[in-house]
Amino acid sequence: MAILEEPVKGIVEVKNYIDGEWVDSQGEIQDVVNPINGKVIARVPISTKEEIDAAVEAAKAAFPDWRRTPPVARARCLFRLKELLETNFEELSRVQTQEHGKTIDESRGETRRGIENVEVACGIPTLMQGYNSEDIASGIDEYLIPTPLGVFGIIGPFNFPFMIPLWSAPYAVATGNCVIIKPSSEVPLSQMKIAELVDEAGFPPGVWNVVNGGRTVVNGMLDHPDIEGITFVGSTPTAKNVIYPRCGATGKRVIAQGGASNFMVIMPDCSLRATIPALMTSFFGNAGQRCLAGQNTVVVGDDDRFYSEFVKGVVDTAKRIVIGNGLDEEVQMGPVRDADKKKKILSYISDGIKAGAKLILDGRSDFKIKGDYPDTCFLGPTIMEKVEPRMKIVTEEIFGPTMGIIRVKTLDEAIEICNANPFHNADAVFTSNGRTAREFKYRVNSGNVGINVGIVAPMAFFPFSGIRDSFFGILHTQGKEAVRFFTESKVVIERWP
Amino acid sequence: MASMVERRRISCPVHHVNAYIVKYDDKSHAIKCPNKQTCGDTCPYLKDPDYKPPYRRAPEYTPQ
Numbered sequence: 001m002a003i004l005e006e007p008v009k010g011i012v013e014v015k016n017y018i019d020g021e022w023v024d025s026q027g028e029i030q031d032v033v034n035p036i037n038g039k040v041i042a043r044v045p046i047s048t049k050e051e052i053d054a055a056v057e058a059a060k061a062a063f064p065d066w067r068r069t070p071p072v073a074r075a076r077c078l079f080r081l082k083e084l085l086e087t088n089f090e091e092l093s094r095v096q097t098q099e100h101g102k103t104i105d106e107s108r109g110e111t112r113r114g115i116e117n118v119e120v121a122c123g124i125p126t127l128m129q130g131y132n133s134e135d136i137a138s139g140i141d142e143y144l145i146p147t148p149l150g151v152f153g154i155i156g157p158f159n160f161p162f163m164i165p166l167w168s169a170p171y172a173v174a175t176g177n178c179v180i181i182k183p184s185s186e187v188p189l190s191q192m193k194i195a196e197l198v199d200e201a202g203f204p205p206g207v208w209n210v211v212n213g214g215r216t217v218v219n220g221m222l223d224h225p226d227i228e229g230i231t232f233v234g235s236t237p238t239a240k241n242v243i244y245p246r247c248g249a250t251g252k253r254v255i256a257q258g259g260a261s262n263f264m265v266i267m268p269d270c271s272l273r274a275t276i277p278a279l280m281t282s283f284f285g286n287a288g289q290r291c292l293a294g295q296n297t298v299v300v301g302d303d304d305r306f307y308s309e310f311v312k313g314v315v316d317t318a319k320r321i322v323i324g325n326g327l328d329e330e331v332q333m334g335p336v337r338d339a340d341k342k343k344k345i346l347s348y349i350s351d352g353i354k355a356g357a358k359l360i361l362d363g364r365s366d367f368k369i370k371g372d373y374p375d376t377c378f379l380g381p382t383i384m385e386k387v388e389p390r391m392k393i394v395t396e397e398i399f400g401p402t403m404g405i406i407r408v409k410t411l412d413e414a415i416e417i418c419n420a421n422p423f424h425n426a427d428a429v430f431t432s433n434g435r436t437a438r439e440f441k442y443r444v445n446s447g448n449v450g451i452n453v454g455i456v457a458p459m460a461f462f463p464f465s466g467i468r469d470s471f472f473g474i475l476h477t478q479g480k481e482a483v484r485f486f487t488e489s490k491v492v493i494e495r496w497p
Numbered sequence: 498m499a500s501m502v503e504r505r506r507i508s509c510p511v512h513h514v515n516a517y518i519v520k521y522d523d524k525s526h527a528i529k530c531p532n533k534q535t536c537g538d539t540c541p542y543l544k545d546p547d548y549k550p551p552y553r554r555a556p557e558y559t560p561q
Contacts, residue, residue: 086535089512105510105554112513272560280555313558320556329552 020205052220062206148176229253260425282454324370345400
């Protein structure tokens with residue numbers, strides 16, 4: 001199959017989108033590098049405090065009129081945005097592949113999941129309805145009216161540059177708020193493209209803003225008294241030690257989604273024909289850079305024959321994963337995002353080996369790249385057995401294409417391992433037994449639970465959950481919970497004497 | 498007028514949406530898809546209603 005045409009040609013000068021205008025930043029400029037071939041595809045500004053302040057001012061000024069715009073009219077802007085996203089679907093998908101490295105199929109899936117959030121937010125006239133009680137006392141009625149709050153900051157990660165800001169932004173603007181999006185400076189192009197379509201969709205100036213940058217922009221958002229709340233997706237240390245406490249200190253609402261170390265529990269009664277391909281996409285899809293990716297399997301039972309067949313199956317199948325340029329439609333795994341991330345993954349593999357894990361597929365060297373590309377950011381699937389729950393490769397997030405195999409005797413032990421881990425983002429069980437499945441979903445303390453599903457990604461009309469070190473806050477992004485997060489419950493008690 | 502002989506749901510591998518293929522007794526077929534306008538002639542099912550995408554997200558596994 002031919003390699004698809006790259007949509008980004010030359011070097012794009014990324015600008016900020018503030019108050020409906022594309023504006024140059026005074027901050028320093030960083031290169032955006034395509035991880036497949038090391039080519040610079042864009043230059044992104046690291047914006048200044050003054051620039052984030054200007055965006056907040058613009059959003060604050062746009063808020064009163066936008067809030068007064070009827071929800072049906074706000075929804076029309078989102079319907080138009082949805083149409084434009086569909087029209088530009090393929091270009092948007094290829095941009096993700098170019099800036100991030102993921103395969104085109106993964107990018108198309110990401111685009112679809114992002115659009116679905118816009119579609120759900122189009123239902124805002126119904127979604128943000130309040131409720132009322134007549135005659136709470138004689139001649140007195142009471143109402144609840146969900147009202148927008150003002151300006152929200154949305155801080156995106158590098159692993160899903162298109163979709164993750166759309167877990168929040170459509171709901172924020174649909175409910176009448178204004179937003180400032182800070183994409184990851186490593187992958188700013190997807191949000192730039194969305195902002196171009198937002199502009200075309202007819203949103204008024206100041207409602208949807210994009211400010212590129214790093215810590216200065218994040219600090220500017222966290223400290224700004226006119227920002228009502230923040231949604232953040234990134235690492236646990238930042239979510240736990242920076243975003244969550246500082247939002248608390250400044251009285252902001254917060255959704256802070258952190259990292260994960262997810263377990264896939266394999267019961268001996270599972271169908272290996274279905275389970276092994278599901279594990280391949282769970283562990284190695286998006287090159288393992290997913291907070292829903294499996295990091296370790298827990299194989300239950302003392303059936304040595306099943307265990308051997310499982311291990312041989314995952315190793316043989318992982319070896320056949322086609323690695324290369326994501327714009328080649330035959331490729332099933334792209335590179336990791338950059339050389340530093342690769343280095344970190346390599347150090348985890350070394351740690352695992354030192355701690356006693358047995359390497360049975362070495363993704364450091366035992367792989368081939370389809371096509372002539374430098375191996376700077378490429379890794380193959382790595383599989384280690386004899387992994388123990390105390391090892392760093394279990395207790396910390398690797399965020400790369402690695403699979404650890406832990407062996408236990410009973411389902412109870414497997415659930416104990418899942419629940420003892422500091423993260424509780426997504427755990428799954430693979431079984432053909434309904435009772436086992438129920439027991440697992442009932443007892444496992446995880447935000448997103450899979451039954452014979454390897455990537456437990458909630459749809460746009462369900463919250464993207466997470467517990468303990470994977471999530472800091474109360475309400476989650478997506479769906480009805482996002483609508484709750486972006487609105488205050490105003491209660492009116494009314495009497496006409 | 499041709500009568501419908503088959504209606505099949507497909508999961509489009511390009512746009513990740515569900516669509517329908519309707520086949521008629523005169524050997525013609527139609528695509529019922531919310532993305533039809535966007536994709537236009539590039540829809541692989543227009544030319545071949547039995548199109549099977551060659552791409553697989555993960556290699557297949559056959560138990561021993």
